Amino acid sequence: MAEAARVLIDGPSELVFSYGIPSGWAVKPGCRVRIPLRKGDSTGTVLSIESADDLKFKLRPIKELIDPKPLLTSGLLKLATWTSNYYGCPLEQVMRALLPEAVRQDQHSAKEQAVIAIATPPSAEELAAIERKAPRQYAILSLLGSSPDPLPLKELGGSGIRSSLKALIAAGHVVSQQQAVQRDPDKFETFVASQPLQPNPEQQAALETINDSIHRQETKPILLHGVTGSGKTEVYLQAAAHTLEEGRDVLILVPEIALTPQTVQRFKSRFADTKYGVAVLHSKLSQGERFDEWHRIRNGEARIVIGARSGIFAPLPKLGLIIVDEEHEHTYKQDQAPKYNGRDLSIVRSQIEKCTIVLGSATPSLESWHNVQTDRYHLINLKKRADHQSLPLIRVLDMRQESRKKFKEATFLSERLREGIQKRLDAKEQVILFLNRRGFARSLTCPTCGHVCECTHCSVPLTYHRKEERLICHICGHQRITPQQCPECHLKGIHLQGYGTEKVEEVLQKIFPKARIARLDADTARRKNAVRDTLKNYQSRKIDILLGTQMIAKGLDFPSVTLVGVLNADLSLHAPDFRAAERTFQLMTQVAGRAGRGDLDGEVIVQTFTPHAPSIQFARHHDFEGYAEQELEFRREFRYPPYTHAAVITSRSTHERRAEFTLQNVHQRLKADLPEAILLGEPLPSPLTKAHGQYRFQIMLRSHNARLLSSYMQEVLKRTPPPDDVHVILDMDALDFS
Ligand code: ADP
Ligand code: ZN
Numbered sequence: 001m002a003e004a005a006r007v008l009i010d011g012p013s014e015l016v017f018s019y020g021i022p023s024g025w026a027v028k029p030g031c032r033v034r035i036p037l038r039k040g041d042s043t044g045t046v047l048s049i050e051s052a053d054d055l056k057f058k059l060r061p062i063k064e065l066i067d068p069k070p071l072l073t074s075g076l077l078k079l080a081t082w083t084s085n086y087y088g089c090p091l092e093q094v095m096r097a098l099l100p101e102a103v104r105q106d107q108h109s110a111k112e113q114a115v116i117a118i119a120t121p122p123s124a125e126e127l128a129a130i131e132r133k134a135p136r137q138y139a140i141l142s143l144l145g146s147s148p149d150p151l152p153l154k155e156l157g158g159s160g161i162r163s164s165l166k167a168l169i170a171a172g173h174v175v176s177q178q179q180a181v182q183r184d185p186d187k188f189e190t191f192v193a194s195q196p197l198q199p200n201p202e203q204q205a206a207l208e209t210i211n212d213s214i215h216r217q218e219t220k221p222i223l224l225h226g227v228t229g230s231g232k233t234e235v236y237l238q239a240a241a242h243t244l245e246e247g248r249d250v251l252i253l254v255p256e257i258a259l260t261p262q263t264v265q266r267f268k269s270r271f272a273d274t275k276y277g278v279a280v281l282h283s284k285l286s287q288g289e290r291f292d293e294w295h296r297i298r299n300g301e302a303r304i305v306i307g308a309r310s311g312i313f314a315p316l317p318k319l320g321l322i323i324v325d326e327e328h329e330h331t332y333k334q335d336q337a338p339k340y341n342g343r344d345l346s347i348v349r350s351q352i353e354k355c356t357i358v359l360g361s362a363t364p365s366l367e368s369w370h371n372v373q374t375d376r377y378h379l380i381n382l383k384k385r386a387d388h389q390s391l392p393l394i395r396v397l398d399m400r401q402e403s404r405k406k407f408k409e410a411t412f413l414s415e416r417l418r419e420g421i422q423k424r425l426d427a428k429e430q431v432i433l434f435l436n437r438r439g440f441a442r443s444l445t446c447p448t449c450g451h452v453c454e455c456t457h458c459s460v461p462l463t464y465h466r467k468e469e470r471l472i473c474h475i476c477g478h479q480r481i482t483p484q485q486c487p488e489c490h491l492k493g494i495h496l497q498g499y500g501t502e503k504v505e506e507v508l509q510k511i512f513p514k515a516r517i518a519r520l521d522a523d524t525a526r527r528k529n530a531v532r533d534t535l536k537n538y539q540s541r542k543i544d545i546l547l548g549t550q551m552i553a554k555g556l557d558f559p560s561v562t563l564v565g566v567l568n569a570d571l572s573l574h575a576p577d578f579r580a581a582e583r584t585f586q587l588m589t590q591v592a593g594r595a596g597r598g599d600l601d602g603e604v605i606v607q608t609f610t611p612h613a614p615s616i617q618f619a620r621h622h623d624f625e626g627y628a629e630q631e632l633e634f635r636r637e638f639r640y641p642p643y644t645h646a647a648v649i650t651s652r653s654t655h656e657r658r659a660e661f662t663l664q665n666v667h668q669r670l671k672a673d674l675p676e677a678i679l680l681g682e683p684l685p686s687p688l689t690k691a692h693g694q695y696r697f698q699i700m701l702r703s704h705n706a707r708l709l710s711s712y713m714q715e716v717l718k719r720t721p722p723p724d725d726v727h728v729i730l731d732m733d734a735l736d737f738s
Contacts (some may be wrong), residue, residue, distance in 0.1 A: 003020075018052070019060055032066040033064065036063060043104070071298065084338070088710060094340075114177070115152050118173065134167065194269040200386060206226075206382060210224075221368075223364055227383060231382065239321060243321040246320060250316075251321070251323070252322075253309065253324045256308055274402050276303045278433075280305075321357065322349065325351055364624075396620050420605055434548065435567040458692065501668065562600050562602070573613060647701045650663075650698045652695065659696065685697055706733070
């Protein structure tokens with residue numbers, strides 16, 4: 001029987017063609033192949049194998065089987081197809097997430113390098129002669145002599161030393177060899193093996209349920225709802241160990257690798273002395289490192305993988321357990337095409353691979369909570385902090401009434417919080433201050449005409465950054481020199497309004513001159529290793545006050561933090577988004593969760609102008625269920641997620657009218673045959689009306705039938721191609737409505 005392979009060609013055109021399989025070749029789905037394309041050739045991935053017997057014409061044959069073993073498992077191919085269908089994006093685009101560039105191009109496969117080793121060392125006289133006559137040869141010999149291992153040619157000076165090396169090889173003093181290289185991104189760090197902790201009764205019960213599910217290969221998702229500090233990570237570690245002992249692999253997704261160094265460290269330490277390798281996938285890997293890590297995973301050398309959202313595509317051959325830590329985090333949603341949600345895909349993958357899936361959080365998403373209530377998910381609770389600490393006391397301070405007169409320059413700091421900080425500094429305890437706004441001040445405002453300096457490309461005020469003496473756009477990065485007078489009415493007196501982390505840092509240093517203060521936000525984190533170093537210094541108590549944006553809200557476990565201050569809880573509350581309250585509740589709870597993790601009790605002070613907002617009050621009482629109940633009522637009434645799936649179609653263009661017109665056109669077509677189960681919104685300017693120089697318009701659609709919603713939108717968009725200068729973007733299960 002003749003066989004043909006359906007091949008997805010690499011590249012943006014989304015081409016799928018069939019090719020003949022030369023007899024005797026073991027071509028399977030997931031294999032990478034070189035195939036003829038038009039007059040040249042190209043590379044691609046085999047999607048499926050079918051019979052070629054009925055074909056009337058002869059197929060061009062595959063030219064080369066690049067890897068003898070399929071690179072992609074059939075499970076991953078299925079996941080890719082699912083992703084492409086559901087999110088309405090080309091399969092090739094998804095494939096780029098599955099097979100990163102580094103893996104597609106085989107030039108990184110040069111896993112060997114030339115190394116130089118000492119063969120017969122020269123005698124003392126010989127050496128003295130070499131030193132006199134050939135200083136370069138002498139330098140090479142002394143370098144090699146002082147190194148315990150052979151040295152890579154590169155480190156000896158590369159091709160520049162070729163003639164000297166030749167002479168040394170000819171004299172028999174050194175040899176050149178090929179040696180495999182392992183580009184281990186963590187090679188400069190050592191991990192001390194850690195032992196499992198004795199689980200407390202709640203953890204024990206959780207582990208029994210999870211291990212049982214792993215053993216029986218159950219796919220009903222498990223929601224692990226554990227308060228901050230309840231020991232969820234310890235549960236993950238022991239469940240992972242159990243999975244490995246059963247001969248299967250473990251995938252752990254975290255919101256952001258750079259911000260969760262402690263989680264990565266705990267996994268690396270726990271499995272440091274075992275035969276199971278740990279691979280960490282993150283965006284900072286070099287092409288070569290990515291290639292190595294990918295193949296270590298594919299070959300079964302690394303059986304534990306930790307990654308951010310794209311880690312869901314890690315090529316683990318025998319998945320037994322997927323863990324999604326902080327499952328409520330919005331960073332699981334990719335903000336560029338393909339706009340998939342790593343958490344949601346992990347559920348799809350668990351069903352494809354028949355493995356256990358655990359979603360963990362102290363503040364589960366309402367989607368997951370709703371799934372528990374409708375019995376689609378299994379719930380496990382960890383209600384107490386591990387090791388008997390109590391949850392911190394949360395005080396809500398009404399900033400409308402707080403006396404702030406004493407420190408005029410510090411309107412952001414209530415007296416209560418100031419005293420709290422002083423007390424901790426005196427007691428040599430640590431403080432975390434949280435403010436979700438970076439920069440020096442919010443904006444430059446003219447008191448006479450009310451003019452606010454805005455970005456010329458985006459419809460947002462520019463933020464003043466003191467260090468650079470610039471106004472910077474937080475959307476597109478556009479920068480401008482700070483004007484001395486109002487650009488509008490030309491009067492002097494234009495001044496800064498509001499405050500950001502940079503300003504707070506400066507003022508704090510004035511109020512607490514002896515305190516060692518560090519700031520972590522998108523600006524300071526730009527320096528390489530800045531996050532890691534700052535957290536390390538904080539951990540070793542070289543820093544007293546850590547000030548930061550949401551970067552410091554989650555995952556950190558520092559036992560000597562006894563005070564957490566939230567400078568302005570209202571910032572996330574007033575976002576134009578139906579999830580604003582949910583986000584505020586999550587942020588409050590997560591930030592508060594950083595306090596009181598050691599032997600000392602923790603206190604949290606929340607400053608707000610809206611002290612009675614339900615999300616703040618429920619967070620104050622550590623009452624997730626109460627919060628979820630009232631929020632779900634609102635969502636049900638207005639048919640918002642989780643009672644529906646929400647999607648957004650956005651048009652963007654530098655021509656305002658054309659962006660608007662295109663979307664109106666799409667809207668009309670959507671309306672024409674609208675299925676009853678779909679709620680169609682009006683085309684409106686996006687809340688962020690302009691970004692990166694492009695005007696934006698959007699339509700929101702909702703339906704309880706996700707499949708129907710997705711396919712209907714795709715079908716309409718397919719027959720409504722936009723003009724060349726307008727982009728139309730589909731975002732299924734959107735989280736960002738700006
Ligand atoms: P979570 O991930 O739920 O916020 P962690 O896993 O970070 O909680 O645990 C909080 C702290 O409690 C950590 O310092 C951890 O080492 C400790 N811990 C967890 N489980 C136990 C246990 N069974 N016995 C003692 N300490 C524990
Ligand atoms: Zn801008």
